[in-house]
Amino acid sequence: MKLITGNDLATGDVVWWTGDDWSRHVEDAKDAGEQAEAIAREQEAARRVNVPYVIEATATAEGPRPAHIKDRIRALGPTVRPDLTLKPADPTAGSWVI
Template sequence: MAAPKKPPLPVILMANDLIDGEVVFRTATGWSSEPREALIAGNAQAADALEAEGIAEMSRNKVVDAYLVDVVLGENGPQPRHFRERLRTLGPSIRPDLGKQAQSVIEPRGVPHVSL
């Protein structure tokens, strides 16, 4: 069986807190809900170490669904390259007036609604 495909570098480690379900990012001191505080792995060795830490934290029941996310480095810190992960950093999308998206500098477009 082939090894799982790794995301392109640089990467950060994203997970969900086991207690409250909040999206969290691995930092030098633990976990944070702020993506700008995330540890950034710029080479394969650092990415492997970050991934191993995520697996260890899942086995200690600290977080669930820890995985590496490829990012672009910007002035506001690492930004996920893919829409799914960018959306996860903002929080639930059904109420733009609540959660992380209410604090975001991103302006909502159009009338808020849920597609059926």
């Protein structure tokens, strides 16, 4: 499974390609397949996202799980305080990082 991630131009937030737009939540990300690199280039050229890149991921019941720890951390949000994660009310939000 190939996902596209990057940063929102206006806010700097980590964003994930949903198939037709961008979301702050990795659960919304869709497999971009063999078109991933072309989509990333097109979205960057359209100035919709900053420095998009393609990553490997696996499908899980909770949604896509980035293969590399760096991207798992990016998907979760800040690591210094659990209350600042994208899902502060979710007690299991940090359990899949490592």
